Amino acid sequence: MVQLSRRQLLAAAGAATVASLAGCDSGDGADSADVNDKKAGSMDGFKVGDQFKxxxxLKFSIMMLSNQNYPFKPDWPMLTELTKRTNVSFEPTAVPGSDYNQKVSVVVSAGNAPQIIPKTYHPAEEAFIAGGAILPVSDYVHLMPHFTEKVQRWNLQGNLAAISQQDGKYYLLPGLHEAVWQDYSLGMRTDILEKHGLAVPATWDDLTTTLRGLRKAYPDRYPFSDRWSTQKPGPGANNLLGLLAASYGTYAGWTYQTAYWDGGxxxxxxxGAMEQYKQVVQYLQILVSEKLMDPESFTQTDDAARQKFASGKSFVLSVNAQTVVNEARLDIAKVPGAKVAKIPLPTGPMGATLSGEARLENGIMLGKKALESKNFVAMLQFIDWLWYSDAGLMFSKWGIEGETYTGSLDDGSFKLNPQIKWAGLNPSAPKNLQVDYGYFNGVFAYGGSTKILNSQFSDEEKAFQAEMNKRTTREVGPPHPFSPEEREQAGLWEAAIADHVNQSTLAFILGKRPLSEWDAYVAELKAKGGDKYIDLANKAYDRFKEKK
Structure with a gap:
């Protein structure tokens, strides 16, 4: 059998996706027949560039993540204006961020899910496929002109192929990025580094050296006390592990997936059994054992981590572009001379590279009840406009031209209203774009062109992004789509494996289990179906190769 490279495989899958999209343009075929009686409220001839109304x-039910920093408000001006523009309103189920994933799992599994379920991270959708609780959204993207146009123009067919199942369909409408975007990194008290002559770390090993210097200067405290450890189920499933794993060449924490593609x-x-995973665990175990990192970093709430940072009990924590300004910088505002900056993401054994998987964002699942609606086509057109058109993304991010912002991205004249603040923009303004208006609310504005993405950056963040853009993008691994029967069995194995990986990861890091027991841990993973799962994944991959 001819061995294809990952690039060849993804190109072939992409070509198939393009052909599939093109074949649907006419509106003929079985999929179109399914929706012929579900066009109430939809626009005839809806195309790229059209404002959906x-x-x-119409009213659609939707799951709404309520961020603790800008809690959901049903009377947000954003929602009022959205209804004016689209003739659509929501029946929202608002859920705090800390409970969101669990709530989604419960309502979807019980068949009580809203029609629109945003903020879903692949491969979370796979747990709901076998039971038919969510729709194969790829069957209907021919009704979404903005989505399909961006997929083709930005060459994202291979990325979509990588999240497709054995039936060739994908069940998540992801946010689409024109290019790779790295947001998360570490925030560090740069004034403290300067005070003690410590350099901003360029690598994870450099970070260890810097933390040792901080511990020597402040022996009564942990230099690094981290956050973002309670957003996903399971101890050890945190953001930092995901950042480290990408630097070492595996999956862990927020990015964890059961199978990793070994290109060699x-x-x-x-x-969870890879040598690279062991190295990630060992790295963190050293930080904890040397008291360079707070052992509570893997279980504490965000508020607890922020309080330690604000009080000077720690000097390092995970941040993104928004939280370094909205939270970390505000938290230390009362400390004379205190400064915090988001440093370039430290590099590891994978070098100055970023994962190509970052071109897809969290996305939308459609509950099976969505297809029962006579307004199903209108719902797809609405989603297409709000999440995938440039106009929809500009609206959900920045609001109303002439009211919340002025100017244009095209000629560089774009400017946020000086009376409104967002992240590092207009920090002393009386109004908050997210809290008071509901734009940038964490549900709608994901993905988009690099031009739109750059519009949200301060000069500081632009400098960070310029540094990240120097890095090479790694190719995504090939698909290994399971059949429905395989998916059901794989899901059972995945749940048991992930739970044991997370529990054991935390035990190793905290020293409750010695790393000398690593081989025993790997054997435990095999006993929980690890080898069987990987055999199934590789058979699925071989089957995919043969079809292409």
Whole structure:
């Protein structure tokens, strides 16, 4: 059998996706027949560049993540204006961020999910496929002109192929990025580094050296006390592990997936059993054992981590572009001379590279009840406009031209209203774009062109992004789509494996289990179906190769 490279495989899958999209343009075929009686409220001839507006008032049920920093408000001006523009309003189920994933799992599994379920991170959708609780959204993207146009123009077919199942369909509408975007990194008290002559770390090993210097200067405290450890189920499933794993060449924490593509071997391997995973665990175990990192970093709430940072009990924590300004900088505002900066993401054994998977964002699942609606086509057109059109993304991010912002991205004249603040923009303004208006609310504005993305950056963040853009983008691994029967069995194995990986990861890091027991831990993963899962994944991959 001819061995294809990952690039060849993804190109072939992409070509198939393009052909599929093109074949649907006419609106003929079985998929179109499914929706012929579900066009109430939809626009005839809806195309790229059109402003969607339903032909009659519509209301869609939606899951709304409520961020603790800008809690959901049903009377946000954003929602009022959205209804004016689109003739669509929501029946929202608002859920705090800390409970969001669990709530989604419960309502979807019980068949009580809203029609629109945003903020879903692949591969979370796979747990709901076998039971038919969510729709194969790829069957209907021919009704979404902005989505399909961006997929083709930005060459994202291979990325979509990588999240497709054995039936060739994908069940998540992801946010689409024109290019790779790295947001998360570490925030560090640069004034403290300067005071003690410590350099901003360029690598993870450099970070260890810097933390040792901080510990020597402040022996009564942990230099690094981290956050973002309670957003996903399971101890050890945090953001920092995900950042480290990408630097070492595996999956962990927020980015954890059961199977990792080993390009050198040409096969999938068990992520949690990889030597690279052991190295990630060992790295963090050293930080904890030397008291360079707070052992509570993997279980504490965000508020607890922020309080330690604000009080000077720690000097390092995870941040993104928004939180370094909205939270970390505000938290230390009362400390004379205190400064915090988001440093370039430290590099590891993978070098100055970024994962190509970052071109897809969290996305939308459609509950099976969505297809029962006579307004299904209008719903797809609405989603297409709000999440995938440039106009929709500009609206959900920045609001109303002439009211919340002025100017244009095209000629560089764009400017946020000086009376409104967002992240590092207009920090002393009386109004907050997210809290008071509901724009940038964490549900709608994901993905988009580099031009739109850059519009949200301060000069400081632009400098960070310029540094990240120097890095090479790694190719995504090939698909290993399961059949429905395989998916059901794989899901059972995945749940048991992930739970044991997370529990054991935390035990190793905290020293409650010695790393000398690593081989025993790997054997435990195998006993929980690890080898069987990987065999299934590689058989699925081989089957995919043969079809292409």
């Amino acid at each position: 339903a032909t009659e008032p 071997a040409g096969k999938f391997v068990l992520s």
